[in-house]
Amino acid sequence: MIETAFASHDGVELFYRYWPARSGTAKGAIVLLHRGHEHGGRVVHLVEELGLDDFAFYAWDARGHGRSPGERGHSPSFAHSVRDLDCFVRHIRETGGFAMDQVAVVAQSVGAVLASTWVHDYAPSIRALVLASPAFDVKLYVPFAREGIALWQKLKGTFFVNSYVKARFLTHDAERIASFESDSLITRPIASNILLELYEAADRVVADARAIMVPTQLLISGSDFVVRHAPQHRFFENLGSTIKERYVLPGFYHDTLGERDRAKAVKKVRSFITERFEEAPVVADLRQAHLSGYSRDEADRLATPLSIASPRGLYWALTRASIRFGGLFSDGIKTGLRTGFDSGSTLDYIYENDARGLGPGGRLIDRQFLDAIGWRGIRQRKVHLEELIGKAFARLKAQDKPVKVLDIAAGHGRYILDAVAASEVKPDSIRLQDYSPINVEKGTALIAERGLSDIASFHRADAFDTAGLASIEPRPTLAVVSGLYELFPDNHAIEASLRGLSQALEPGSLLLYTGQPWHPQLEMIARALTSHRGGEAWIMRRRTQQEMDQLVAAAGFRKIEQRIDKWGIFTVSLAERI
Structure with missing residues (x-):
């Protein structure tokens, strides 16, 4: 011993x-x-x-x-x-x-x-x-x-x-x-x-x-x-x-x-x-879990409308009405109702964590909104993102590689820019992308506010465009995908995105990706909150961490390390292109 x-x-x-x-x-x-x-x-x-x-x-x-x-x-x-x-x-x-x-x-x-x-x-x-x-x-x-x-x-x-x-x-x-x-x-x-x-x-x-x-x-x-x-x-x-x-x-x-x-x-x-x-190791292939599996069944149940005459249907109708009423007073709820609770604008508001609203009552309602367990998890995810971005910068520098950052769905880009400000290693270039014109506008303003216009730019682009991602110049050495894949249930779309990133990144480059293997408020989100996609219901299909990791591995990446909040909701993982 x-x-x-x-x-x-x-x-x-x-x-x-x-x-x-x-x-x-x-x-x-x-x-x-x-x-x-x-x-x-x-x-x-x-x-x-x-x-x-x-x-x-x-x-x-x-x-x-x-x-x-x-x-x-x-x-x-x-x-x-x-x-x-x-x-x-x-x-x-x-x-x-x-x-x-x-x-x-x-x-x-x-x-x-x-x-x-x-x-x-x-x-x-x-x-x-x-x-x-x-x-x-x-x-x-x-x-x-x-x-x-x-x-x-x-x-x-x-x-x-x-x-x-x-x-x-x-x-x-x-x-x-x-x-x-x-x-x-x-x-x-x-x-x-x-x-x-x-x-x-x-x-x-x-x-x-x-x-x-x-x-x-x-x-x-x-x-x-x-x-x-x-x-x-x-x-x-x-x-x-x-x-x-x-x-x-x-x-x-x-x-x-x-x-x-x-x-x-x-x-x-x-x-x-x-x-x-x-016996040989037994590893279940979960890359088709979006077609059949317990998380697909769960999402299908949440997507099934409830009769307003049923007790549960009435409960959730009243919940939706109370949220709309709260939006008259709370700036955070108002932002979610206007742009979608999964939008970059709402997430940026969550990151700021500054209760605002109509008078003391509005600020109290906004504070309750901001302190929901899911939003607390989002803010902890930001902490983990910034930590692993810093580690990725240091790893690339130690290997004498340039630090060229790409975020394919950056929202307003706050977590990337905050990570850059906190890091001793400064990137050579930062390319932020998002599909929403609002996010591109707000993110560009944030870049200028931080004085990073010489190395950073914001572009409107589709995060699931394989060819578009593969042809990005300069070729990134760190790609970031945060809070995106969790919003889309179809693994084919995720595979298309990862395939583009795999082609864009040379061996030894890094990928930072997030996951959501669990959430305690899935039904509340599905029954009461709206998405940025045309105001439709925000229904999430959870991916287990194993499913998410397998999709990343199939695209040619090796997972290095991971973070998860204490509630078990959001993960942040760092992987290397092999």
Whole structure:
């Protein structure tokens, strides 16, 4: 065993243990994720007991746990820890020389929720995922405890909740009980923000498990005092993977892989991983998901009109009326009604985040509008765009390449110009494009206002014109597509656009693209908001991250890294032309 550390996305060094393959050259890497409150030392026994000598093993101490730094039981957010996991696997691949499909993950409890959220949000094509008693719904026992924690956090800020769980309710294994009680690295408290966000991530992943296509094994402890079974079964039933196994282990407590009779569970894990690596990787082709698939079915349901005589039809009619009424007072709602809530003008208003309207009441309504979760996600997407644009500039400069920027649907271009202002590396040229004359006019004015007319220009152009994109001069070294593909359900249009960009970009050039794998307000958007396309209903077909990544890969790009907001709504990814 080797003890070392890796630098996560924010520079914090997280501790992990590493076991090289005993047989010499590793067939793959197995990542072990511990339960909440615990650390990697609590899963060390699995390295021996699984008996997979052809594999290298890795076990981390999550941020705020074990020998990793950070306040005990705390992380800035659950999404922050999910990104830690993404960085950990990237580190394993870079140092061990593993392809993504040579990686398997075995995770317990909170670690299992981390793993399933990572697979859902980042769409890594790992070989196998084993989830033991995932903590999709922790039993708090006290009535309305979740609501009380949320209220107290809102009033007082983040605080800590101590675990009520005794070791004797985790396992029947006397040795494991004794070691738990004497382990000084066990972390009893958990930060309130992590507990609440654990529930939120679990709810989202369970409901949208159709997006998970990785071969998955689910182990459920039959006598679990810590978490509820129903969401575990619902998750399995929703799983999109064509290879999935579920086992209920009668009499097992929550520490499934640390139980007295764990040999039964370990045997199932060993068989599952062995079988997955004996067979070729299974990767579903999602490029036709716009024709058939669950997100197409979802969009079709949202596009079906509701009778005004039905309760739901009446509800949404009243909602539309209230939005029109709000537009009399709120400048943001007024902009959305006039230009479309998905227009560049509305997005630019959202980016400004300055409540305006008729008097104090109008500004209050506008603030409520601006604080909708979707708009908060849009603003976080802008932060991620600017961060990755800066990284792309630095990467190109380090490779002695010119920095020539193309944005094919820039809206008003604010996020590009803000990123340029924040970057130490200045681009050689900036070409912004959009189909809307209003956006071209506003964007040109913004370029002049920023004093960038010598290197930047704005053009009216079609982002789906393959030949037009392919013939752009000067040839870009960084192409940006933000908030565009999410608005169009047809993958053929996306493929045409990506094909043009692929022809325009030389090998080594970069592509920055966004996605929207999930949204909590899809029905409200479809039933109540209008699009820039002639005022028609704004109906979105979600693309899973795996679907979006496959379209990009098919056009000749290799994904490098990704960002996602803490609500799991918007992604920003950086890819290289190969």
